[in-house]
Amino acid sequence: MSTGLHIDSGEFLYQQVVSMILRMSDKSTIRPGDKLPSLRSLSRSLKVSVPTVRQGYIELERLGVIESRPKSGYFLKAKLQQSDNMRKPELVTRPREVKKQILIEEVFDVIHQPGSIGLGLANPSSAYPSDKLLARIMRRVLANSGERALTYAPMEGFAALRRQLAARYLDRGIRVDPQDVLITNGGQESIAIALQCVAATGDVIAVESPTYFGVLELIESLGMKALEIPLCPAHGIAAADVRHAIEKHPVKALIMSSSVSNPLGSWQDPNELQQIAAILENSQIPLIEDDVYGELYFGERCGGLARTHTQREGVLTCSSFSKTAAPGYRIGWLLAGRFHDQAKKVKRALSCSSSLLNQWTLSEFIASGDYDRNLRRLRSVLKTNKQRAISLVQESFPRGTKISDPSGGGVLWVELPSGIDGYQLFKTAMQHEISIAPGDLFSPSAKYKNFVRISFGIPWSDRVEAGYRTLGTLCCALVSE
Ligand SMILES: Cc1ncc(COP(=O)(O)O)c(C=O)c1O
Structure with a gap:
């Protein structure tokens, strides 16, 4: 058995044991009924402690992958019946008015009820919360900067945070200047500003189907119409469907996830993304890419961004700290490309600026290295x-x-x-x-x-x-x- 565990990978060691056994099962290196190595022998060959291997085996048992037989050891179980794959929804033929606000209101009134098991909310950062670290940093910011941290922030955002966010895009292969970053009140305000920059009442907005309901809520409140483009569970949106939609309907903009979608969790195929960006650019139709889940990927690396594939700055990228750090901070951002000046005007009119203390705290969180460690x-x-x-x-x-x-x-x-x-x-x-x-x-x-x-x-x-x-x-x- 290989010694393929990496202390610095960010994945818990026991989880690496789990991943290794799952990989071996997928590749049929071990088969149902096979006995797994004893705790002691696996701990020796992987150079990790016996409790680490035990924790991995306990997790595999919880997942129904292995079973322990008294006095005999651990054995690989037969695979659970895999449920049928989901199919891509049918192409929709016409844009529609959106009428979802009443349902959204009703659902959210009850979802927030204290004491309930909250499987209705999408608050993934709570699975590994950063509250204690953030509280410590916020106290320090307040102690060191006092009143300066409690005044209005510059409308475009806290300069240090804008610099850090711009620099982070280098890892994703694009150059962003700090002046291109507009800090917003969460991803929702970022999408709201983007939409108001590129479309008006009555316009048709192409959306993925299924889509995040907050997008529908915005389209409804701005009096626009939605045209659904089907999401393939494995590959995201197909360029052919986008081409079809814009040939048949007066689409004013497309809103789609850059990589990981909500609620489907589909992964956008990078080649299709490149083609979609090109089709829209040639037709001069702006693309609003929602990247709030971009950093919560389960594969090897972050997905691509549509703005990588465009020349004319017609992509507006929306993101936020809500899924990666804490939604309560309400800090997001927008890269509005050629719509930047217009976006600033909309931001000023909507909310003047976003909380300086929260931006400052998140900036220190990134600077300390804890943000990436936590992620x-x-x-x-x-x-x-x-x-x-x-x-x-x-x-x-x-x-x-x-x-x-x-x-x-x-x-x-x-x-x-x-x-x-x-x-x-x-x-x-x-x-x-x-x-x-x-x-x-x-x-x-x-x-x-x-x-x-x-x-x-x-x-x-x-x-x-x-x-x-x-x-x-x-x-x-x-x-x-
Ligand atoms: C896909 C998607 N985009 C945007 C948002 C809005 O993000 P924020 O909470 O930062 O406003 C959410 C929040 O649930 C979301 O799921």
Whole structure:
């Protein structure tokens, strides 16, 4: 057995043991029924402690991958029946008015109820929280800078933070000047500003389907129309579908995820992204890329950005610290390209500026190196939680349920057997103090009535596992009704 564990990889050592055994199982290096190495011998060959290997084996048992047999050791189990793959939704034929605000309001009123198991919220940073580090840094900023940290921030944002954000894009292969960065109140304000720069009431905005409901909420409140472009669970949006959409309809802009989408967790194919950027650039249609999940990937590296592939600065990139550090800080940013001056005007009119203390704290968080250290841990925890959540849904939900296999983020997109209403499951689950998000939130049409979004980006616990099992039982009861 190779000694392939890396102390500095950011992945917990026990998690690396888990990943190694899963890889060996995938490649059939070990087969169902095979005995795994003893704790002691694996700890020797991997040069890690026995408790580390034990923790890895316990995790593999929780995931249903291995079983321990008294006095015999650990054995690889037969693979769980993999649920059917989700299919790409049908192409939609016309733009629609959006009417989702009432449903969004209703769902969010109850999702925030204290005491419930919060599987309805997408707050992945809570799976590995940075609150203590942030609190310490914020106290230090206040102690050192006092009143200076509590005044209005410059409208475009705290200079140090804008510099740091610009520098981080070098790792993703693009040059961004600090002056190109406009700090916003979260990703939501960033998308709101971007939309107002490129479109007006009555315009048609192409969106991915399913899409983050906050985008629909904005389109509705700005009186625009949404045209759905289907998301393929494995590859994201197809360039051919974008071409088709703009040939048939007067599309004013496209909003899409740069790499990891919400709620599907699909991974945008870089070649398709490049083609989409080129098609839109040639047609002079702005592209708003939503990258709030960009750094929460489960693969080897961050996905690409559409702005890498354009010359004429027609891409507006939106991002935020909400998924990677803390949503309560409400700090996001926008790279508005050639719309930068217009974006500044909209920002000033909307909110004047964003919290200086929060920007300063996040800037110090990045400077200390803790932001990146935490992010590595967070990705590792989310990856483990994803496996746990998938196993629980496979175990507990009715036959015919299909589950996404997210490439990042903190949510599962679950297709219930046809005839089961996701909204009804949401209502019933709330009576058991479990929140989920009904699929109907994620499309302007009625496409996803039998879907729900369930979060795994939360601090994992026995109560959360019990919540998943209860959801499965409630769903089975709906089948037999
Ligand atoms: C895909 C996507 N974009 C944007 C946002 C908004 O981010 P923020 O909370 O920073 O406003 C969210 C939040 O859930 C999201 O999921």
